Amino acid sequence: MAYPVISVDVMGGDHGPNVILDGIEKALAQRSDARFLLFGNEELVGPELARKPRVEAASTFKHCDMSVAMDAKPSIALRQGRKVSSMWQAIEAVKSGAAQACISAGNTGALMAMSKVMLRTLPGIERPAIVAVWPTVRGRSVVLDVGATIGGPASQYAQFAVMGAAFGRAIFNISNPTIGLLNIGVEDVKGTDSVREAAELLARSELNFTGFIEGDGIGRGDADVIVTDGFTGNIALKTAEGTARQIAEYLRQAMGGSVFSRLGYVFARSAFKNLRQRMDPNAANGGMFLGLNGIVVKSHGGADANGFASAVGVAIDVVDADISNTIAADIEKMQILLDDAWAQTLD
């Protein structure tokens, strides 16, 4: 296939199918050759789709009897949603080869559970991670895990480092990305036992490990790849998004303050537009699940149409770059490190 085929769980997300379809329409404006396999409830999606001829023409729709609730426990979602849910079928399209990547803005835990059950992890990888592409002062960095795991042993950080390096290599096109471990200080004595043990493992590896970095080092672009567990990474990511929104609100207030500042706004309008785009958390939307035999992209549940379009863009980029195979090959090369790290957990 020369054109990308993306499967979409149209039922996922906080804002309903309409926003998802709007997002696809915006994505098509960027990449008119993309094709979509849409999975959802016909009664809800059908009329919306009929109103968007451009999306309809580029898509194949399949009715599914069930949608996974946003607040369902992963175990329940897996039991009740197996085969019949839109989420399951969207992932299954990747497994069968009908689609090259799957996107959902639905329940993260359920999406992870179904993806893992259907696509299975790559050899040497125990748990998949969600990777985010984080805008920095220097450009962009890869941060993982931002939500699939909670804590974890040193070997898990090593696996994330290997996956993150492979992902960074593929999307940034650099041969040996620098890797930092997120910690509460740069000194050796800081952090959890797992993080400190992980630093020792990584220092002995062939990876380009540069040591610990603190939370303020992410936005500064101190490393190409930043490794952490999903609890910490998720809170860091959402805190950064919250701070960006907060400052955007301050900016709005500051610019509405006086005649002079409003006049200033008029003069500086295009600079502000540029700034707002760089500050917009939606612009960086689309966390990919790394470590699976197949591509699954998670959009924010609360993403708007632009945010969902951005997630579609991530999926298409990843398909274009054939990242899945690159990562699998890179991980195979690092099997000695992974096996060594894992064996130490048995000591």
Place this chain on the structure above:
Amino acid sequence: MAYPVISVDVMGGDHGPNVILDGIEKALAQRSDARFLLFGNEELVGPELARKPRVEAASTFKHCDMSVAMDAKPSIALRQGRKVSSMWQAIEAVKSGAAQACISAGNTGALMAMSKVMLRTLPGIERPAIVAVWPTVRGRSVVLDVGATIGGPASQYAQFAVMGAAFGRAIFNISNPTIGLLNIGVEDVKGTDSVREAAELLARSELNFTGFIEGDGIGRGDADVIVTDGFTGNIALKTAEGTARQIAEYLRQAMGGSVFSRLGYVFARSAFKNLRQRMDPNAANGGMFLGLNGIVVKSHGGADANGFASAVGVAIDVVDADISNTIAADIEKMQILLDDAWAQTLD
């Protein structure tokens, strides 16, 4: 004493004694009645102090033979710095009653260790926390712990909630502050076992617990008091600071872009100044140690003179509000919750 007396470890911080003394000078411009007990190396501090007559006139200087290194392990700092270090003596001034609060920009772990050894924790509190006052869209929130602990059982979160509520009550002057637990989702099933158990404990308590909040809820001001462990809290705090700096840099670039945007800047200058102050992480500098029999304020190691002055301001506010006694009284009222939470860790 009607005027506040603050003891200062002049040797702490990344930028040396000069920045600390500059900070004190700036603090004196706000509160000319404040008095300082300064502890440091005479050879280094003496000449600097002689150049700042206003600081010299408001201070008593005491030479100390030793300074705690910024990267010393807490255990080593405690062993080598006991009695002889500027940090130890600054804290001791609080214990003896010579000062009402102590400030240091030095080694956080060492400051915590020495403070705990000298001042001891309040009844029912096992571990002190570092509390930060976080600017939000709605005003300010209290976040704890931002760096004294790593993980911890549910009972520890309960202790932090009690301390945070008491601190919030004292500094925001509200009778029953809302309390949120930082988590990676708002659903009951999310997070670590400790966080979920803590939510159950807090829901049964008399505290005004409103449930889980995510990282982006902090800047939005979703709760008056946000409770987390020191690893997560530290990374959230520094990530927010890094994001603020990153956006300030974007703003600088956007404003320098074209003749129009530079002209806009001239018109909007005062609005920008206002914005930069609200975005400046230094403006919120000064994390207080909560849970001790005495007040210790930790300034950022990298704080500039304005940042250190802000930390001095926090110490003076806390002294003025007699927060220490309010917190001790509040904690005493919550002993049943604390005892209950602690007893559950024995099950």
